[in-house]
Amino acid sequence: MKNREVARILYEVASLLELEDVPFKPRAYQRAARSVEACSTPVEELAEGDRLRELPDVGKAIGEKIQEIVRTGSLRYHQELKAKLPVDLFELTRVQGVGAKTAKQLYEALGVRNLLDLERAAKEGRIREVPGMGAKTERRILKGLAEARGTDRRELLWYAMTAMELLRRALEDSGLFAQLSAAGSLRRGVETVGDLDLLGVSERPEKASRFFACLPEVEEVLMQGPKRTSVKLAGGLQVDLRIVPASSYGAALQYFTGSKAHNIRLRERAGARGMKLNEYALTDAEDRVVAGKDEEGVYRELGLLWIPPELREDQGEIQAAERHELPQLVERSEIVGDLHVHTDWSDGTADLESMTEAARVEGLAYIAVTDHFRFSTTVGGVNTDELLRQVDAIGELNESSAGVRVLAGIEANIQRNGDLDVPARVLRRLDIVIASVHSHFRLSSAEMTRRLERVMDNELVDVLGHPTGRLIGERPPYDADWDEVFYRAAKTGTALEVNANPQRLDLGAPLVRRALEAGARLMLGSDAHATDHIRFLEIGVRTARRGWAEAKHVLNTLPVDALLATRKRGGRE
DNA sequence: GCCGTTTTCGGCCCGACTGTTTTCAGTCG
Known part of the structure; x- marks a missing residue:
């Protein structure tokens, strides 16, 4: 039973209690649900060790209820409440404009239990007949339904940032704003963003808000007032602008x-x-x-x-x-090298020289070229001969150009048993070895854990690349006992990558924090396949920061010689 | 039902906007 499913039951208990007008308990359940949802350790694990009360907002009673959910897969208390109102509140309240009270009213008046019932009632025009509701409510529900169905799509952080930049520039250029800032989950650097929040100060709030609503990117105005305006962009992204006094x-x-x-x-x-x-x-x-x-x-x-x-x-x-014990979070300016860069020797789009130049523009002192190794199923990787020729080419490049130092590396494939597909004699010629899983994603947790431990025991492996293999919104992380993996990473001195590709951000923030607690070190890699991808480092840094990472935890804050000296096999020969 | 700078009882976040209705409840963030 996943944390999210446990949380879902607690959320629904909260809604049901709210409808019974029970005071204060609903919020207690809501908070406990949020706490479960936010916890990166599986609650099953906490339940096993009798450690549920360590979760904030989980006390004796809710702790026991979570135990019951983990043990039996359901909660009697939840079932009893639900018997009185047999409605899928969790689903229904995901529709914009429908809260618990509306859901209850719709059930009592029209027998609506789930999204399907709701849609039917709305389409047949029965919702407007319910006292207190009208045609507008009905239309709103129909629209909310379409959106809820169109998945609760969240934008990847990088693309949300790009959209935000465009809007911000347009608003700034209007001259109507004395101050303007991004807020919300984007400002917190969350890996996906549900909507954009903008905060502005303006002497003419009405005009400023109208200007915003009339931007060409705006497809629909959801609400408009002098203090708050909400719009939907052509891409479907919702943007909220709030205008407040400077004070x-x-x-x-x-x-x-x-x-x-x-x-x-x-x-x-x-x-x-x-x-x-x-x-x-x-x-x-x-x-x-x-x-x-x-x-x-x-x-x-x-x-x-x-x-x-x-x-x-x-x-x-x-x-x-x-307690004045906040971490000194790592800054983008402290990242002096990018240790995960691809070129057109494998599946990148730019050549060695262009990537090096791009790194210089980004202010980096060094990069590691880590192309894919040709692996039976990987197209466009380098084979042994090509790799050795690339090492020579990199050597020449370093001689001819003062500026960005280029390290020779590889992104090797971890085979099912934890061996690498690149011969050790070749790896010894390289400065940096990233080992990544690119096949056999669906092993048991035990087998995957052993596989990763084994590859980290290899003294030639410097970095475990995109450790969990997740693709945000597309592929879940593979199963492994991450605390075991992190412990072994710390013990062997293998760095864990925070891969900055917008769809990866892997490790993600909660696991970064656990990795640091285990004593492991991090490596930030852009995984660039094109020159402008090196800029992804920015969101890699944001992710590391969300995991409480400081510069001392991150390998590529070190000057290149110090970096090489930290390898298991030591510095340069 | 949880929690503690109001600490084992007595509190529990707060304001904007909408829709439907004449004074506010519901939803959202």
Whole structure:
């Protein structure tokens, strides 16, 4: 039973309790559900070790209920509640504009139990007959249904950032905004983004908001007011623009950056200190403004250090900020090399020289060329001869060009048994060896764990490439006991890649954090297959930051000689 | 039902916008 499924049951219990007008319990279940959802360790594992109470917002009662779910696959309490309202609330409330109350009303009036019933009722025009609802509600539900069906598609961080950049530039050029910033999950660097949040300060909010709604990229205006405007872009991405007074900019930026869980904690903290926090200001008991112009002030007046957006997930960052123990998160400027670059020797689109030049433009001191090795099923890899010729070509390039130092490397394939497909005598000629799984994805967890452990025991392997193999929104990570893998990585001195390809971001943030806790080191690789892909490093850094990584944890913050010296086989011969 | 700078009882985030209805409940973020 996956964490998400356990969370789903808890969420539904929350909704059902809310409908029974039970006070406060719904929120308790909601928080526990969020906590389960956010936890990177499988709850089954926690249940086994009787460690469920370690989860924030899970106490005795809910802990026992999670035990029951893990043991039996369902929850009696949930079934009992559901007997009174046999409705798929989880599904129904995913439709925009339908909450628990509406779902209940629709069930009582029309017998709507699930999305199919809802669609039928809407199409037959029965929803407008329900007291308190009208034609607009019905239309809204029909639209919400179409969107819920069209999957809850989230945009990959990189492409969301690109879209945001375009909008921001257009708004800035209008001259209507004194200040403008991205907020929301994009500012936190979350790997996928549901919608774009923009925050602005404007002297003429009505005009600014109209200007925004009329941008050519906008396909549909969802709502428009002087303080908040929501639109949908041609690509389907929703964008919310909030306009606040300059004196509230910091409070608003804090508020709209989230996460929701982080904000709730902050507001509680404010309350506990006799203050109140909203998107306009932090105020004291007499309603006097204590902070609001900038984020630092808001955190400071709550007794906290300013918390980098990437950490704002209610995963211990508030406690760390209180104790002045926040990590010194790694910065993009500290990444001095890219250790995972492909060229047209394998499946890249650019030649050696162009990739090197692109690295120079990005301000890097070195790159490692790590083309694919030709593997029976991999098209476009280099074979042994080609690889050795490439080593020579790289040698010549290094002689002729001062500037970016190029390391010779390979992205070798890990065979089913944990051996590499490149002969050891060839690997010894290389500066950097990345080992990646490109086949046999569906082994048992035990077999995959052994396979990865075995390859890391190999002293010629410097880096485990895209360790979990996931493709966001497309392919789940393969099964392995990640804590075992991370422990072995630490023990053998094998770096774990944070692959910065937008669809990979692998390791992902929660696993980065676990890897660091196990004592492992990271390597940031762009996995560039074209010159402009080196810029992906930016989101690799964001991901590492979300996993609490500091520069000292990341191999390629080191100058090249120091980097080579950290290899298991030592520095240069 | 959870939690603790109001600490084992008594609190529990808050505001904008919409739709349908005349004063607000529901939803969302």
